Amino acid sequence: MSLYGIYNTEYSRLRFSGLVSGVDTGYMIEQLMYIEKMKVDKVEQDKQILEWKRDMYRDVTNKLRAFSDKYFNLLKPETNFRSLSAFNLFNISSSNEKAVTAVAGSAAESKVYTIQVHSLASGAKIEGTSNITRNIIASEAVEDFQLVGRKINVTLDGVTKTIELKDYSDIDHMIEDINASLSKAFGAGKVKVSNSGGRVEFNVLLNGSTLMLADGTSFSGDLKKLGFMPEDNTSNRISLASGLESIKDNFKNTLAIDNPEENVVFTINDVVIDVGKSYKNATLRDVMNAINNSDAGVRIQYDSLNDKFTLTSTVEGAASSITFVDTHEENGLLKALGIVDGTYTQGTDAEFTLNGVEGMKRSSNQFTIDGVRFSLNEISEEEVTIEIKNDIDAVVENIKGLVEDYNKILDEINGLIHQKKNRDYRPLTKEQKDAMSEKEIELWEEKAKEGLLSNDNILFNILNEMRKALFDKVEGVSISVFDIGISTGAYYERGKLTLDEAKLKSALMNNFDEVVKLFTTKPEDSGVNTVNDREKVVQNYNQSGITQRIYDILQKNIRTTRDSSGKKGILLEKAGIVGDASEFNNLIVDEIKAKDSMIQKMLEIMYQKEEAYYRKFTAMEKMLSQMESQSVWLMQQLGLG
Template sequence: MNGIRFSGLASGMDTDSIVKQLMQVERLPLDRFKQEKKILEWQRDDYRTLNKEMEQFRTYLFDKMLKKNTFVPKNVESSNSTIVSATANSNAPDMTSSIQVTKLATSSRWASEGAVKTDWREGINFVDGKATFAFKTTNANGVESETINITINETDTVDDVLNKINNSSLGITAMKGNFLRDDDTMQETIVFTNKSSGSGNYEIAVQDANTNTFMSNLGFQTDASNYLTGFQDGEDAELTINGMYTKQKSNTFTISGVTYTLKDVGNVTISTKTDVDLAIENIKEFVDKYNDLLDKVNGKLNETKYRDYRPLTDEQKEAMSDREIELWEERAKSGHLRRDPILSSGFSSIRTALYTKVQPGDKGINSDFDILSEIGITTTKNYLDGGKLEIDETKLRKALETEPNAVYELFAKTTDSDLSSKSSKDLTSAERQEKFNESGLVVRMRDILYDTINRIEEKAGNQYSELENYTIGKNIDDINDSIDDFERRLQQIESRYWSQFTAMEKAIQKANEQSGWLMQQFSSM
């Protein structure tokens, strides 16, 4: 504020205090603006907190509750896991297999035939300290690769070179050491081992003279067609399963949903059985997570709103203790999502979806297990629980023991359209409802959560949203503008008050001077 302020020098009034009190009254609308802004921020943060919870639950549904292994997990036991270990997917039958392993699969390899040169760089053409060597491979089926380039620095050691070969797409593992040769002598040798095992010719061909020199310096030879020599073919694994002989290229292979890993020769028994206990635990986890989310949502929907507890102003906080502020704000923050229509609608739809039968559609469904109650999952009888689920474990166990695949379909049955995908927006309302009715319960939940999360983001945004991109943000932006305008107005009002009091002080000062002059004149008469 420009000009000199006369703060009660003539009048004896506490002008500062008077102006401050006057401005407190003038600031009341500004305080209300700031309180409204704070309420919107609290509401936005409540929305975002719940949205994060819903997104985490939706991710959990996708990662676990849409997987068949969750409902039909397999337990595999080996009588001797040092010979054969195994895992099974949900499609594996419950069975016991006797296995006799007579030979393990081995990989083809190449061994350097000569000594590794002391200076592997000899005769190699380096450009700016680098050289690039070109190879091609041909697999056991005769398929030739594209050119594979490996770039080496002139300062590299042999170990550096082998490391770069290992990390290339050449498909081999390279190592160097003293190995026993055919003449019964120990000699430093570089060995290339095919990363894939099994019989069949796997060839490596050099593509130019510089690469040929490089390989020669490492002790390898090439034939007239530029293929590396010193090759030894790999062998297939050989075994019998329940009396049936088979050969496998790898020591790890899958038959009828069971993945076997051969480790040694010998006899072993592998047993595969559906793990009903684990399936029950998985479904219990789902129910617990759903109930926990429901608790949080219902907590906000039913939270008491204390209308007399507005956000505190800075001046109010100055007059209160930290504990008083904490208790006040606890109530002031309460109830901003009470009976919120987006959350109420979303979770009402989820409850309806969970209690509605899954329609057969084109893919069909077991009519004995087309609704949640048929596998022992129902809502609690206490209406105060707000739709929480509870499990009759005896009924659930019986369903999983008799028809585990039907239980899986009840939760995870899909249609030709993913209801949460962009392509589903091309469906008509009737088509979408039909697909929804034919979808499993978890698919329905994901669809509703997807819609609810998006609606909340439209209203409350997310941590990366600009104010102008969501409804509450636009309201906050408008209030920010109002605050800026009102603060400018307050400055003008305060300046006016000071101008008025200054004028008053000047007038009183002048009157005092005139009174003093008159008194002086009277006293001199």
């Protein structure tokens, strides 16, 4: 039977009692069971207290984890006080940011650099031939010059004009009229139509302009009347959105396609690039995306102004190169795009003079020297000065933040272990909650939770160890936290830290290395498991900087990984955290389960005792009923009835 199934039975069974005796046996049994119910309530209250304690421990654990993540996380170098990175914060200035900029890493030092850029690094490049698209020329000669009612739409650089055709005597007459209409529509000297052996040819006279032709009436055939077939090119620019098969004849170098159903496949830098689509379905945009997303180490771009493609290596330096194998031996895709006949430029190294050292070269325009990452942006005629200074103010602010957050943790834990327990408030029973409002319940439970972790050994030890870690001497370091302006407040503040910012700033400016060592020093055997070697534990502690000590203390309590004994952090072993295996496997959870088992057994006993009471009263009622029947019979026999 389930835990609360038994408990609810007494309320779900319908009983009739006291029918003969007139005694309210239900009430009497309820009173007899009251003392048993009180016992169950007490265990349930104890269980509730355990659940509150578990949640309080978890709240402390989460606050300690947040503190550790903020100030001891390798992924947050600017505030990772176990590393030099928290102290190596710099102000960087460049006398010519257009030419050179710099970023200081954790290994950098305050220093002034002079640099002159003689040449920039570049990747290998193939600049394709320009104007890869065929001229706009009809494939057939005009046969019928009676063109009244026919129209063509001419789009020049996004502006569309409708040219109305007329009846003409011959092709020259027609071309003269169309040219006049184009000059009127767009202005003279922009688009010209000419006679190319009886065929109509459109030419753009402006560099970088795009021209497109289309039928001008609702029914098709206007361009066909001018000799244009469906496969003819009607734009002076290649379409990136059209299928390769449909535009294969629009290139000056006609694209050879043996089988339209085959996938487009070619090789660049020994990397086979399969576009994943057939010539029938693949567009030039698909081809470009396949190249740019491949491991070939190149990028392809289309320049619509010059109607050309450019293939550039993503790897800079003299060693970069571009090789390829086209889709077809003579008339492949790369030839159609102008790449095969394009101009090849070998990659080059960046060349510069740094701090008087001439002839320095790097294969990239970004490189790191002495912890400083330089970025070369353009050639400089004069020396550029890069000045790197420690940003003392930023370090002071970070340490100030560390002290403030440490004090918040201190206040939180001190508030728990020094709070007096209010013994007049116990967790409410179900009956008590039913008689109260939600606000009354909330206020009551606030009182009931007070002092639950009063004088708690785990929390007391955490505070005591952290205080000790701050003020114990660090071996091999000539200063202490007092020398950098960190001290404790009044005794009633229970170890709360105060910070003299001016003293800290002075220590950083005048004794920077010792301040860094005070925080970040690591023991000689930091990578060795010394948990079971007490002597080594003490030695490592003495050799550790103050933040390394605090980190170790936190990890001892909030660690999610297991040590050589198979144990997680002390707080996790005690109460666990949500999202970890310890959530359902910890000491408090075991105690809660024990309380559940106890409640289960007590309810079973309570149910059995209640049933026994009802059986006894039922037997009494039965006997009284029999006695009453006998009395009635005797009275009848004596004629008294």
